[in-house]
Amino acid sequence: MAKDTINLSVNGIDYTFSIGDNFGQVPCNETLLDTLRNRLNLTAAKKACDEGACGCCTVIKDGDAVPSCMTLLADCDGCQITTLEGLSDPVTGELSELQQKFIDYYAFQCGFCTPGIIMTTKALLDKNPHPTEEEIRDALSGNYCRCISHYHVFEAVNAIAGRPEDLDEKWEGRR
Amino acid sequence: MKNFGNENYTPENYKYVGKVNVPRKDAKDIVSGKAMFLDDYKLPRMLIAKTLRSPYAHAKIKSIDTSEAEKLNGVVAVVTYKDVDQNMKMGWPPTKPILGEELMYVGDPVAFVAAETEQIAEDALPLIKVEYEELPAVTNALDAVKDDAPQLYPDLFKNNIITPGYAPFQKDGPFWHLIKGDIDKGFEDCAFIAEDTVEFAKMAAPNAPEAPGAIVRWEGGKNFTVWCDTQSGHICKTLNNIVMPDANFDVRTFNVGGSYGNKQSQVMQVMSALILSMKTNRPVKVFQSKVEQMCCFETRLGSQVHAKIGMDKDGVIQAVKGEWTVDAGCLSNTTQGQVGVGIGEAQLVMAKCPNWDLDTNLVATNKQPAGIVRGYGGQELNSCLSLLIGRTMREGNFDPVEVYKKNYVCEGDVYTWRDGRQWQAHSVNYVKAIEESSKKFDWKGKWKGWGIPTWESEDGTLVRGVGCGIIGNADIGEDNTEAYVRVVPDLFTDKSRVVIQTNITESGMGQRSNIIKMVADVLNVDYDMVDITPPEIKINPTGFGLCGSRGTICYGHAVSSAAEDVRQKLYDLAVPFLEVTTDSMYMTDYGVATLARPGKFVSWKKLIPPDLTLTGYGQHLENFSTPNMFMIFVEVEVNKETGQVKLVDCLGGTDCGQAIDPAMLEMQVQSGIGSASLDTAIYEEHVIDPSILRTMTYDMIEYKWRPFNDFPTYETCVLESQFDTFQFKATGVGEIAGAAAASATMQAISNAIGVQVATYPATPDVILKALEKL
Numbered sequence: 001m002a003k004d005t006i007n008l009s010v011n012g013i014d015y016t017f018s019i020g021d022n023f024g025q026v027p028c029n030e031t032l033l034d035t036l037r038n039r040l041n042l043t044a045a046k047k048a049c050d051e052g053a054c055g056c057c058t059v060i061k062d063g064d065a066v067p068s069c070m071t072l073l074a075d076c077d078g079c080q081i082t083t084l085e086g087l088s089d090p091v092t093g094e095l096s097e098l099q100q101k102f103i104d105y106y107a108f109q110c111g112f113c114t115p116g117i118i119m120t121t122k123a124l125l126d127k128n129p130h131p132t133e134e135e136i137r138d139a140l141s142g143n144y145c146r147c148i149s150h151y152h153v154f155e156a157v158n159a160i161a162g163r164p165e166d167l168d169e170k171w172e173g174r175r
Numbered sequence: 176m177k178n179f180g181n182e183n184y185t186p187e188n189y190k191y192v193g194k195v196n197v198p199r200k201d202a203k204d205i206v207s208g209k210a211m212f213l214d215d216y217k218l219p220r221m222l223i224a225k226t227l228r229s230p231y232a233h234a235k236i237k238s239i240d241t242s243e244a245e246k247l248n249g250v251v252a253v254v255t256y257k258d259v260d261q262n263m264k265m266g267w268p269p270t271k272p273i274l275g276e277e278l279m280y281v282g283d284p285v286a287f288v289a290a291e292t293e294q295i296a297e298d299a300l301p302l303i304k305v306e307y308e309e310l311p312a313v314t315n316a317l318d319a320v321k322d323d324a325p326q327l328y329p330d331l332f333k334n335n336i337i338t339p340g341y342a343p344f345q346k347d348g349p350f351w352h353l354i355k356g357d358i359d360k361g362f363e364d365c366a367f368i369a370e371d372t373v374e375f376a377k378m379a380a381p382n383a384p385e386a387p388g389a390i391v392r393w394e395g396g397k398n399f400t401v402w403c404d405t406q407s408g409h410i411c412k413t414l415n416n417i418v419m420p421d422a423n424f425d426v427r428t429f430n431v432g433g434s435y436g437n438k439q440s441q442v443m444q445v446m447s448a449l450i451l452s453m454k455t456n457r458p459v460k461v462f463q464s465k466v467e468q469m470c471c472f473e474t475r476l477g478s479q480v481h482a483k484i485g486m487d488k489d490g491v492i493q494a495v496k497g498e499w500t501v502d503a504g505c506l507s508n509t510t511q512g513q514v515g516v517g518i519g520e521a522q523l524v525m526a527k528c529p530n531w532d533l534d535t536n537l538v539a540t541n542k543q544p545a546g547i548v549r550g551y552g553g554q555e556l557n558s559c560l561s562l563l564i565g566r567t568m569r570e571g572n573f574d575p576v577e578v579y580k581k582n583y584v585c586e587g588d589v590y591t592w593r594d595g596r597q598w599q600a601h602s603v604n605y606v607k608a609i610e611e612s613s614k615k616f617d618w619k620g621k622w623k624g625w626g627i628p629t630w631e632s633e634d635g636t637l638v639r640g641v642g643c644g645i646i647g648n649a650d651i652g653e654d655n656t657e658a659y660v661r662v663v664p665d666l667f668t669d670k671s672r673v674v675i676q677t678n679i680t681e682s683g684m685g686q687r688s689n690i691i692k693m694v695a696d697v698l699n700v701d702y703d704m705v706d707i708t709p710p711e712i713k714i715n716p717t718g719f720g721l722c723g724s725r726g727t728i729c730y731g732h733a734v735s736s737a738a739e740d741v742r743q744k745l746y747d748l749a750v751p752f753l754e755v756t757t758d759s760m761y762m763t764d765y766g767v768a769t770l771a772r773p774g775k776f777v778s779w780k781k782l783i784p785p786d787l788t789l790t791g792y793g794q795h796l797e798n799f800s801t802p803n804m805f806m807i808f809v810e811v812e813v814n815k816e817t818g819q820v821k822l823v824d825c826l827g828g829t830d831c832g833q834a835i836d837p838a839m840l841e842m843q844v845q846s847g848i849g850s851a852s853l854d855t856a857i858y859e860e861h862v863i864d865p866s867i868l869r870t871m872t873y874d875m876i877e878y879k880w881r882p883f884n885d886f887p888t889y890e891t892c893v894l895e896s897q898f899d900t901f902q903f904k905a906t907g908v909g910e911i912a913g914a915a916a917a918s919a920t921m922q923a924i925s926n927a928i929g930v931q932v933a934t935y936p937a938t939p940d941v942i943l944k945a946l947e948k949l
Contacts, residue, residue, distance in 0.1 A: 037215075042208070043208070043211075043212075043214075043215035044207075044208025044209075045208075046212070046214070046384070046385070046432070047214060048384050048385065048386070048432075048465060049465040049874065049875040050464060050465060051465070051874060051875070051876065053874070053875040053876050054384065054465075054875050056384055083208070084206075084207065084208035085207070085208045087207070088207050093207070095203065095206065095207060099206040099207060100206075102206045103198050103202045103203065103206055106195075106199075106838040106839065106842060108202075108205050108206070109433075109683035109684065109685070109842055109846070110383075110384070110385070110430070110431060110432050110433040110434075110681075110682055110683030111201070111205035111210055111430060111432070111683070112212060112383075112384040112385045112430075112432025112433055113384050113432075114205055114206060115208055118206065134884075137883050137884035137886075138884050140882075140883035140884070141882045141883050141884040141885075142882070143883060144384060144875065144880065144882075145384070145849075145883075146381075146382060146383060146384055146433050146435070146849045146850055146880075147433055147683045147842070147846055147849060147850075148842070148845050148846040148847075148848050148849040149842060150845075150883055150886050151842075151845050151886070151889060152838075152841075152842055153883075167195070171194075171195040171837065171838070174193065174194050174195045174196070174837055175194065175195060175196050
């Protein structure tokens, strides 16, 4: 039986959306990405390829990294969604360890693909706190980065995975 | 740091320059999702625009009926060529109406729709009824110049050859043909000569993650506020003023999601939103889909070169004769400037060559526009010429590293730059950087000679080869730039903040933060106490943005000079308080102290009238005398059974004078793999269906790009020789990190398989054909 409402949690806040074609309702073909960006003003996830190829729209749905541009809101009933905005402390704004590592290791350039890269990484680490380098590379293989920040992303994620490169040594005399 | 004066610009005195000790100013915003990009921004009553596009490469609109589209609930405006002033032309010279009756490529705009929502705008497009008359099309530049070719703009150009010269770049007149010395005699003196036609013409897509877009709000009259994801608000304004010379644009930008030189002018995005905004009296947003970006936005230039290069017995190039055909697609987006830079960059690589006859043709074809991309013409030409230089080196059995050392520009060499003027290289010498890079890559250990693999698997299926390439650009001192640095005393504390006022959009290189580091060092203040104004052209003085690698020198020079200027003003004001001459003063603790009278101190706050601020002004004047250099070494592995090429190892080497932020620089060096650079030798290309002339590589599934799990090892070798450029003795270098990578990769592939490969990209079919297996 078709449901006329969708309940889901985004970054710990519960929402109910009415499905339909009237003003204010969510049409059944609306993607999770459009809902996040246009209705909830959560704009960290980016619309780029709009066909699940680039990973810029990645969010976590029930523990899995998913392209939100290829996920219908109507398929998210009862789901827990986490976006990049949900990683920082909602009150103090304090960054999570993962976000801080992306700063420490300069793991971005233009930053447009960074929200997707961080969310893919977060989903990986939640399931596998100590991934191998190969596991990191494979997990991120659906995330497009054209500035080529890959090497610094590897450093940041490796640091969390238990293989930190000593930045004081790398930048000896530069710190 | 104390005693910081003009004589003290040395690394040991810097607190921030050259250090990896402070995050980029926008770092927290980027990792938390707070950073604002164009598509995250909304205006009240904003409409969304979509574009109906031509299905044909060359066609005339016989009839167009928009009535059904206009009836759709939520559609606010539909415009066609009938509604648009046909004198509003884009390109240089002004060539093509924003909406024309004649369509010049698959994807050329036919009509614009503005609607309340994106969905409604999209739904309206198929309701527009168009009848086309298909016309003969030409998509190859060498075919386009033939007498019997279809003529795209017969009233403007003969044989589709676009008028040379871009006046703002070439004030003495058009520059498109380099003639020097005695070319015939030059070849007589050569021991080794190579001559051939080489192409780098697959028009690869820079494909920034964030698509091009703009929001325009008509403010009445000819006044427009423009929010655009351009890399340079100034260039966006300038190029749109070609279309509407008397328009008053206020261009504002956000963080830009990648550009690579590509998202600068954005004329079609701005103008389509502008036309609809004037029609509806509402703000209108245009944001391309990824398919539109891939099929309708600017690609790399097509480059077809017939050239003859001669080298003497010592490995010094003595003569270059060539005809460079540049495919601009349907129009020139000031591509004449790129032609000038391409000719200039060729001279930097062959800087000892006294004899030149390098002619160019800039050609219009029925393809999406090609234009400005990182590498700016130099890359497209180098990818061809380097293969011919390689052949002369092979004839003479020279080690390419040794040849590049002998031929690359250094202090004293003279070259003609894109302005058509003679410039003499000043201060730079890259021999040491080439040697150190070569050593770090173990070139001597890996290089076995021309056509000889570095390694071969036991069964002979897998072979590895190495290659190297070099390139440079003197544009790093291009365009006049100015900046203000303002000291703003706190109201309730004794400290002051410092505000840099200059026009820089952040598109990934970290330069907004880098110039803050410079100003913090000049004024001896904390990095956290220095702010920079938003990237808007009305509130900031002239700044062309970070096109090319000009940011370091041009903005560095302007802001450092502005900081020095305000520093001098503060010293002058401090004389009555410290009772010494200014030459013994120094900046400390947001005030001025003196070496002559230890203990004497006066705060800036005390020197500046209450509630007011003190401003310094600085400028950089265009200068092409300090070319940069980037050398790349690559190792590839080729599977001789499948033809697959795997990139195994890279090393990027340079001498940047002084690294401003070594971590950011490292990333800029590595970035040569991206933005349609290195991989244009392996798999990046646009493929056009020869029968229907449509782009088959229209999205990110069909277009090949390098994923995270396919990256080679990458080392960097960066020297800092303190060049005489500006206060901090640095050069910019990021732009060219990938500019010689494609030719270096082709050299490596050829050495791996023992057969010369010269077809970009070297996809498996190319390799197997070279091995005579196909």
